[in-house]
Amino acid sequence: MDWDKLRIFHAVADAGSLTHAGDKLNLSQSAVSRQIRGLEEQLNTNLFHRHARGLILTEQGELLFDATVAMSKRLDTAAARIRDSEEEVFGELRVTTTTGFGTLWLAPRLPKLYEKYPDLKVDLMLEERVLDLPMREADVAIRMKEPSQADLVRKKLMMIKMCMYASPAYLAANGTPQRLEDMSDHRLICQNTDSNQVHAGLNLIQQLMMHDVRSMLTVNNYFGVLQAVINNLGIGVLPDYLIQDFPDLVQVLPETESADVPVFLAYPEELRASKRVAAFKDFVQDEIITHRKLLREKESH
Incomplete structure (x- = not known):
């Protein structure tokens, strides 16, 4: 032809x-x-x-x-x-991840990547839909479960949990629940059970809803949940990775949390030698190490 x-x-x-x-x-x-x-x-x-x-x-x-x-x-x-194979680290890199992780964890850390590689152009695609990496809908993905697509290089970055958080002002005005049954006296803020989210988070939300919660606000991403929580609207179900950047939040009922959720970075096999992908992968891994170190220091105090 x-x-x-x-x-x-x-x-x-x-x-x-x-x-x-x-x-x-x-x-x-x-x-x-x-x-x-x-x-x-x-x-x-x-x-x-x-x-x-x-x-x-x-x-x-x-x-x-x-x-x-x-x-x-x-x-x-x-x-x-x-x-x-010929260039230094510059040009476009298309990165896809969830709205929550992209807005709450990744985007605030990107200045460090640009400081090191000022000529890099990152196209950050935040959506819950899983893009087709082998078909080059994106170059790199960070997802809250192991990718199922074939011909991908994948690396587990960390494990996270979904926990319950509230602002000090909300708890001062409404009291701090001491047991799950006390959630009936509070407003629950979470993702809608029909929205695309990690299964462990959905299980926790369904568990909480069994306790006759009197008032709810549902949002279709964690960024919206966080905004409601920091504006003193109620107790929110949020990923624990954001506590490093929002240290004033108070964890509520710390014994009530989701199962572990793996976070994976993946990219197509044909980009294994890509300098842009390698630079981004190294940047994310370094930030994960820093994240873990700060969490350990916080827990030891």
Whole structure:
């Protein structure tokens, strides 16, 4: 199959227009149209429905576009590997993690990474959806469970727990619960049980809800839960990694906590030699070591 025709087809399918694809490729509309017709004749099928508003892929066109998207991502990966074998640490690094971990733990520590590598461009993608690393939706992922995708290099960073926290002002005004049954006199702040979250955290929330909690606020990420807690709204279920950066929070019912939750860093096998990935991995591991050291010092006092 003609690679040049496939490249032009991909541009047309992506743009939905012969004119826009031609502008992107520096080709005339007629030249683009000839290449598309030639590809359709070669495959003996129509790849587009032609409408006044533009071009729409046929079912066969969708199949071919899926293939060219995968090809494009593989080529991007190959280009990244070639650059990484020659370059110092600069360029774009796409990092995906959850909204909670990204906003509460990772983002506040990024100044140290930029101080060391000022030319690095980090694209931080915060969402609960697990992005496809082998298909290059992201370069590096930090997730609260071991990745199940194949062909990934993975490393366990640390173990965390979900615990209950409140502000000193809230506890001064409403009292400190001494047992789980006392939660019926307090407002519980947590992620909605229907939202995407770690299973251990969900189990803890369900356990708390069995005690006839009189008032609740549910949020779809831990950043929102934290904001409500530090503004004295109630007792929140939050990951214990944030206590280092919010030392004024008081842990409530410390014997009531979730099971351990593993935190993993992962990246595609083909990026094993990437200098950008190595720099980010080393940075995160150093910050984890510092985090653990500070927690040990806090516990010893």
